[in-house]
Amino acid sequence: MRSWIRSGRPDVPGGWRPAGIRLPAEKTGERPGLDNPALHHDLRNHLTVILGFAELLLVQTLEADARRRDLEAIRDAAAAALDELNAAERRRILR
Numbered sequence: 001m002r003s004w005i006r007s008g009r010p011d012v013p014g015g016w017r018p019a020g021i022r023l024p025a026e027k028t029g030e031r032p033g034l035d036n037p038a039l040h041h042d043l044r045n046h047l048t049v050i051l052g053f054a055e056l057l058l059v060q061t062l063e064a065d066a067r068r069r070d071l072e073a074i075r076d077a078a079a080a081a082l083d084e085l086n087a088a089e090r091r092r093i094l095r
Contacts, residue, residue, distance in 0.1 A: 040092075047082045047085065051078040051079055054072075054078060055075060058072065058075065
């Protein structure tokens with residue numbers, strides 16, 4: 001059973017989070033937000049996993065399968081989000 005601790009952060013719904021889960025701002029000491037490099041890193045990792053699994057499932061899915069369109073939409077959305085995240089990171093570095 002997972003234990004829960006009080007986060008003490010107003011931006012966390014309910015103020016509770018699983019024990020052992022560190023938020024990006026806690027890792028870096030920076031404020032949470034889209035300018036946070038640790039957040040970019042974590043989000044990039046999650047999007048890469050989503051993109052990879054969608055591609056793996058697409059390879060195993062027949063063209064006529066009704067779920068294929070959903071998988072393509074997931075893959076395309078994850079790829080677009082990764083592109084946006086990488087562009088934001090480049091803009092942050094150039095500042």
